[in-house]
Amino acid sequence: MSTVPRKGIKATKPLVPEPATIIDVIVETPSIRSFRLVFDDPGIMKEFSFAPGQIGLMGIPGVGESTFAISSPPSRRDYIQFSVMKTGFVTSAIHELKAGDAVALRAPLGCGFPVDNWKGKNILIAGGGIGMAPLRSLLLYILDHRHQFGDISVFYGARTPADLCFVGDRAHWEEREDIAFIATIDSGQPGWDGRTGVLPRVMEAGRPPAENTVAVICGPPVMIGYALAALARLGFAEGQIFTTLERKMKCGIGLCGRCNVGSKYVCTDGPVFSLADLGNEI
Numbered sequence: 327m328s329t330v331p332r333k334g335i336k337a338t339k340p341l342v343p344e345p346a347t348i349i350d351v352i353v354e355t356p357s358i359r360s361f362r363l364v365f366d367d368p369g370i371m372k373e374f375s376f377a378p379g380q381i382g383l384m385g386i387p388g389v390g391e392s393t394f395a396i397s398s399p400p401s402r403r404d405y406i407q408f409s410v411m412k413t414g415f416v417t418s419a420i421h422e423l424k425a426g427d428a429v430a431l432r433a434p435l436g437c438g439f440p441v442d443n444w445k446g447k448n449i450l451i452a453g454g455g456i457g458m459a460p461l462r463s464l465l466l467y468i469l470d471h472r473h474q475f476g477d478i479s480v481f482y483g484a485r486t487p488a489d490l491c492f493v494g495d496r497a498h499w500e501e502r503e504d505i506a507f508i509a510t511i512d513s514g515q516p517g518w519d520g521r522t523g524v525l526p527r528v529m530e531a532g533r534p535p536a537e538n539t540v541a542v543i544c545g546p547p548v549m550i551g552y553a554l555a556a557l558a559r560l561g562f563a564e565g566q567i568f569t570t571l572e573r574k575m576k577c578g579i580g581l582c583g584r585c586n587v588g589s590k591y592v593c594t595d596g597p598v599f600s601l602a603d604l605g606n607e608i
């Protein structure tokens with residue numbers, strides 16, 4: 327049986343982009359910006375709800391749309407945030423957007439993290455680069471429901487200090503005594519007095535206990551590969567490890583077949599999967 331409850335595609339009209347407006351833009355790093363937006367229809371905004379890990383397709387009319395994880399937490403009712411790395415055509419156009427600009431949004435889509443199944447467990451979060459976007463939503467959800475979870479450890483890695491997102495959040499997470507938060511950069515840099523070393527190595531050196539723990543990892547494929555090997559050495563079983571997968575998407579609702587991983591569709595079966603669900607299809 328799947329370890330992620332399959333309840334994806336919550337948007338009432340998933341193929342119809344709803345008009346929305348950017349209300350704020352946060353420059354996170356030289357290549358990543360966070361966009362806060364609201365649906366133009368107050369009724370849709372009021373009803374909007376999602377689980378951390380769910381995604382949206384944000385588009386600019388006449389340009390195109392792309393898939394992004396929601397990086398704000400479900401408790402945030404006044405805006406929806408996406409954190410976008412500039413990689414190509416659509417994301418470059420999105421990076422030009424300012425407060426007041428119009429976008430179109432299909433959300434929420436896909437399956438979120440099965441947080442209800444994780445109550446009472448320790449949570450280990452490991453995010454690399456823009457992979458921290460869905461994990462920010464997850465971490466903020468967990469902090470909103472802190473008493474429901476055990477120990478929380480968070481490892482966040484990037485190439486350089488300038489590539490670490492969510493500056494304000496990080497300061498807060500570092501100060502909190504009820505979570506262990508470690509940011510690391512790949513190699514030493516002038517002015518950086520934090521941890522250095524690639525994320526899987528720093529995570530393994532922390533020796534997080536596997537017992538009663540769920541590990542959630544998201545980041546570039548090479549990081550995920552090394553993190554999975556480290557988690558296996560630490561004694562984590564496949565059913566204890568969750569990730570979110572990225573594949574090129576078009577319809578977002580299981581119709582076009584563009585986003586398959588083996589026999590599964592990332593848009594409807596994921597993007598959240600446990601390693602036990604994926605088997606050798608990852």
Ligand SMILES: Cc1cc2nc3c(=O)[nH]c(=O)nc-3n(C[C@H](O)[C@H](O)[C@H](O)COP(=O)(O)OP(=O)(O)OC[C@H]3O[C@@H](n4cnc5c(N)ncnc54)[C@H](O)[C@@H]3O)c2cc1C
Pocket residue numbers: 381391392393394395396409410411412413414415416417418456459460571572573574575592597
């Ligand atoms: C489930 C899911 C969640 C995602 N969440 C985020 C997020 O939170 N923030 C974020 O910045 N990006 C996220 N992405 C990736 C994002 O969708 C792509 O970067 C974006 O679609 C690229 O569009 P483009 O037109 O700018 O790039 P293009 O001009 O189409 O391509 C530029 C380069 O990016 C590569 N690329 C395009 N799409 C993808 C993709 N889906 N995955 C990997 N490489 C791709 C292309 O191969 C090419 O090398 C997510 C993707 C998926 C499927």
Ligand code: FES
Pocket residue numbers: 574575576577578579580581582583584585586591592593594
């Ligand atoms: S994007 Fe069309 S099937 Fe997944």
